[in-house]
Amino acid sequence: MKIFKPISESKAKGKVKRIFDDIKKIRNIKKIPNFWRSIAHNTETLERTWNNLKQIMGKGTLDPVTKELIYVAVSITNSCEYCIRSHTAAAKKKGATDQMIKEMIDVVGIANQNNKLVEAYQVEVDDIYK
Amino acid sequence: MKIFKPISESKAKGKVKRIFDDIKKIRNIKKIPNFWRSIAHNTETLERTWNNLKQIMGKGTLDPVTKELIYVAVSITNSCEYCIRSHTAAAKKKGATDQMIKEMIDVVGIANQNNKLVEAYQVEVDDIYK
Amino acid sequence: MKIFKPISESKAKGKVKRIFDDIKKIRNIKKIPNFWRSIAHNTETLERTWNNLKQIMGKGTLDPVTKELIYVAVSITNSCEYCIRSHTAAAKKKGATDQMIKEMIDVVGIANQNNKLVEAYQVEVDDIYK
Amino acid sequence: MKIFKPISESKAKGKVKRIFDDIKKIRNIKKIPNFWRSIAHNTETLERTWNNLKQIMGKGTLDPVTKELIYVAVSITNSCEYCIRSHTAAAKKKGATDQMIKEMIDVVGIANQNNKLVEAYQVEVDDIYK
C-alpha cells in the first residue's frame, strides 16, 4: 500500500466514530463518503476539516446553494474531479437546478479566460479599484 | 514597448469606439477600465470578450451578484489581482454586502484546502456521485 | 497513436539503454517505471531529466526523505496523480513514515488555503518580510 | 474601499485581541503581521485559521523547519509572494539555513517540470505504485 486507502466505516471507533455519526446526521446520509473515510487516517485532520466545513458551509448571509456553487466553481478551476462531482451532488440536494449549474459553469469559463487575458496584457489596476 | 499598453479612450475609433460606448452604457460608468483598453489592441478580442461577458454575466436563473461572487472566487483561486479587485467592486455595485464577500472567501479557502486533501489521499469517486 | 506510449525496455539501445541501466542501479529497482520509458522517446529529454534529478534529489544539507516530501507536496498542489504515487513510494522507500506523510499533507492543505486567503484580502507584504 | 484593509492592532477588542495576543506570544513577535490583521475582519476566520495553523505547524514527527520548507514549496508553486516571503522568514527564524532553502527551491523547480512532463506524455501509473 503506497497511498492511504479509505478506512472501513465498521472499524471506526471513539472520536472517528462520533464524527462519522455527526456527518451522517447533519448531511442526512446513510454511508460515509470516501473523502471522510480517507482523511480519517488522521483523526485531527478529520475533526478539524469537518468542524471547519460545518462552520463555513452552513446557512449565513449566503444561502447554502450559493456556497455549494462557489465550492464547485473553485473545484472546476482546480480540476478536482471528486470535488466537482460530490459538491455538484450536494448543490443539487440543497436545491440547485440544472440551469443554475450551467450558468455557474459559464461564469467559471469566462473568468478563467479573462484572468489570463489580464496576465497576458499585464493590465494595471485602475485607481477606482484600489 | 514590450507589452501592449492600454490604448487611450480618446483614440478609439470605429468598432472599438462603439464597443467602448456600449460598455459605458451597460456598466453605467464614465471611464473605460484598463482591461478593455488593453485588449482593444485586438478589435476581434475586444468584441468577442465583451459580447461573451454581456451574455454570461447578465441576469439569468442566478442573480448578477451571485455570478460576480463566483467570478471573484475563480479569480482568487487563480491569483489574479486585477480580476479580484475589479469584480469585487462590481459585486458590491450590484449589491453584495461585506458579509457576503467574507463568506465567499471562506468557501474559497476551504475548497482550495479540501481539493488538495482529495489529491493527497487520491480519493476515489463514490458510486453515488458517478 | 496520438500520445507517445512508453517504449519497451527491451528495445532500449545505446544512450537510452545506458541511462536505463543507471536508473536501475541508482534507484535499486528491477524495472524502469513508465515515466522514464515515456520520456525516452526523446533521448535528450531523458538524459537531461535524469541528470538533473540525480543532482537535485541526492543527499545535500536536506536529507533525501525531506526532499521527497517536498516533491510530493508540490505534486499534490499540482494534482499530478502519477507524481504523488511514485514519489510517495520513493519517500517511504527512503524512510518516510506514515505519520510524516500525514503531517506533510496537513501542511499542504493549510498552505493552499492560506495562499488563497492572502489573495482574497490582497494582503500587502509587511516591511519586516521585505 | 473595495478590498478589506488590515485592521489596526490598537482597535482589536474581545476575541480578536485575545487571538492577537496569543499570536504574539506563540510567535515571539511584537507586531501582528498584515495577514492576521486582514482576516480579522471575520473573527471566525481569524480564530479558525490561527487554531488550525497552530495545530498543524507545531512540532510533530516532522520538525517545524521541515514544515515551513514544505509550506514555502507550496507557496512558490502557487505564486503567493506574501506567503513565500513570510514563511521563508519563519523557516529561517526556526533554523533553516540558506543552503536548505536553495535545495528546497531546486526540488520545487524539478517537481514542477516533471509534473508537466507526466501530463504531456500522459504517463500511466505503474502497478507497483498502485
Next chain:
Amino acid sequence: MKIFKPISESKAKGKVKRIFDDIKKIRNIKKIPNFWRSIAHNTETLERTWNNLKQIMGKGTLDPVTKELIYVAVSITNSCEYCIRSHTAAAKKKGATDQMIKEMIDVVGIANQNNKLVEAYQVEVDDIYK
C-alpha cells in the same frame, strides 16, 4: 445523474443540430466529439464556444499547427487530459510531426520550472523589460 452526460447526436435539433453540422464540416469529421456533445446541454454555450474557437484557431499570422501546439502547451500546464489528447490529435491532423510535439513538450517543461524559480527568488522585472 449528477453531472451532465454528452447528449446523443441523433437527438440534436434546431440550432444544436446546425452547429453540429458546421463542426463536422469545418473539422472534416464524421462524429461529434464528447466535448461538443457535453456543452450542447447549454445551446448558448455551444454556439459561443464554437464561434469563438473557429475565429481564434483559424489561419492568421500564426499557422494553425502553431496555434494547436500553443493550445496543447496550455492544456499540459493545466493538466487537462481530454484537451491534451484531442488537441494533440488536432495538431497532428494539421501537420505537426512527432519531433515538433516533443520540442513543444520540452519548452513546456522548462517554462514551468523557470516560472517557479522566478517566484522562489522573487525576481524583480529588469528595466529593459518594462
Next chain:
Amino acid sequence: MKIFKPISESKAKGKVKRIFDDIKKIRNIKKIPNFWRSIAHNTETLERTWNNLKQIMGKGTLDPVTKELIYVAVSITNSCEYCIRSHTAAAKKKGATDQMIKEMIDVVGIANQNNKLVEAYQVEVDDIYK
C-alpha cells in the same frame, strides 16, 4: 534579508563568471538579467538551468520564435509576470510580430476557458483520441 537578492555582475567569479559571459554572448546582451543574477546564488542551479535552456530553446524543428511563444503561453497560464515580460521581449527580438503575440494570447485565453469547460462537464476522452 529574507529572500536572495540578485548578485552583482561585478562580483561574479569562476564558474559563475564563465556562465554569465556565455549568456551575454549567446543572447547578444550587455547586462545579465535579474533572473540569472538571482539563481547564481546556487552555482549548480545556474549552470543546470542555463545548459537546459540553451539546449531546449535553440533551433530545432520548431523555430526559436515559436518556442518563445509557447514559453510565454505557459507563463501567462502560470501568471508569472517576469517570465511573460522577459520572454515576450525575447520573442520580439527573435522576430515575433505584435500580430503573432496577439494571436498567441487569444489561443491561451480560449484554451484556459475550454480546459475548465472540460472539467466542469467531466468530458470523457473519445475513443479516437485514446
